[in-house]
Amino acid sequence: MKRNFQLSQIQDVAKEVIRNSPNKVLCLYGDMGVGKTTLVKALVKELGAVDEANSPTFGLVNEYSDENNNPLAYHFDFYRLNDEMEALDMGFEDYLNSDAWLFIEWPEKISSLLPEDAVGVFLHFIEESTRSIELNVS
Template sequence: MELIYTEKELQKTANAILAEFSTNIFAFYAPMGAGKTTLIKALVKELGAVDEVSSPTFGLVNEYADTHGNPIAYHFDFYRLKDEMEALDFGLEDYFNVDAYIFMEWPEKIPSLLPDNVIAIKIEILDTTTRKISMV
């Protein structure tokens, strides 16, 4: 599946992604500044989270909940990891077994830890306002 979108079309794009796949684990591959966090923000909003979405660069993981306080998504940013052991040390594998969505930025830092059912989303910058995503 491929989609081309602008920031104005983010919610529609997020809805299309969530409708397309039955899995709940997504890995986002893109260069710095391509809009990984922005797209994840739209996905989390589409899921009904009440929390403000931000990049978990320093904390590694952010949890987002619904109006009842139930976790509906976990957002990881592996950019600052030195190696895969750091991800194992904070219990990454346990998150793969929760009943919530998992959104991962910089998954190329943990290639051997990614589960088989992960959906890879590659974001390509077409111009200053337009992005192309490919999903497999």
């Protein structure tokens, strides 16, 4: 999947990402402010979570559940991570073994911990309200 889109089309893009992803581990790459968290918000909404997504920058991870309190997704923001040991200390490997979707911002901070089949989601600025997205499937 590779396409340009307007930010107003983010919910449609989220549907496409979920439909075209061969697994549930999505690594979001892109510059600060490109819309990684905005995409995660749309993905979480598309999955039917009862809570609205927000950035877990200070807590590192947020959990989103369905109406029965079953975990649907975990959203990681590793921007402030100093090294991979911090991710291991927070139990990142346990999250990888869950059945929930994992949305990982700044995955380059934990590159050696990522599964080989993780899906790379690359976001780029085109214009003020236009972005490009590309899914890189191993």
